[in-house]
Amino acid sequence: MEYSQVISRRRMVRDYTDEPISASCVERVLASALRAPSAGFSQGWAFLALTEQEDRARFWQIASTQTEHSPGMRNAPLIVVSLSHKDAYLDRYAEADKGWEDRAESRWPAPYWDIDTGMATLLMLLTAVDEGLGACFFGLMPDELSPFRAAFAIPAGYLPIGATTVGHRGANVPPQSERVAQRRRSIDEVVHRGSWGD
Secondary structure, eight states: OOHHHHHHHOOBOOOBOSOOOOHHHHHHHHHHHTTSOOGGGOOOEEEEEEOSHHHHHHHHHHSGGGGSSOGGGGGOSEEEEEEEEHHHHHHHTTSGGGOOSSOOGGGOSSOHHHHHHHHHHHHHHHHHHHTTOEEEEEOOOHHHHHHHHHHHTOOTTEEEEEEEEEEOBOTTOOOOOHHHHHHSOOHHHHOOOSSSOO
16 A cells, blocks of 8 residues: 555544454554654553453453443454553663763653654554554543553553554444544644744
8 A cells, every 4th residue: 555545544443343363464563663763762662462352351341431432442353552661761861872861851841752652653553554454542541540550460660651453444434524624624724834823
């Protein structure tokens, strides 16, 4: 598929068939995340891949709010939870080649550990489209975080920034709503050339 088609076809899919996806496809989706940029090549991310039915069932017991209005999400044969790891960045920038002598979080103008993990997740979303699949990224609710950590033995220091479902699009995936096109902001609304404003 041409890259421009991948970009234009990317959307959040919340209904899947129960058709499995191949192990090689799963690996391509996961491996694509490793090509994301990261500040100082810190790579402060980790990904929990859930492919076994019992693991996915445990996940949906915790993240049940996501499927109240979209039960077809439960059919997705792959769930990937993206986790950011702040300490990897603080440690990396305290190394000699970066010039900082401490791990001060105040040096960071934005939480790049979360930003970079988000970029890695986007590469998985795009790879799913390139594989002819659907995918959806969603956040875990605050009250779901502790049960999720306990159920899947997530180490301290790793923050779940969200989960991605991947699978074959279900028959009930509606065409994209006209409201999306109406709400999509134009390039002139969001790109400021040379300076902000006129």
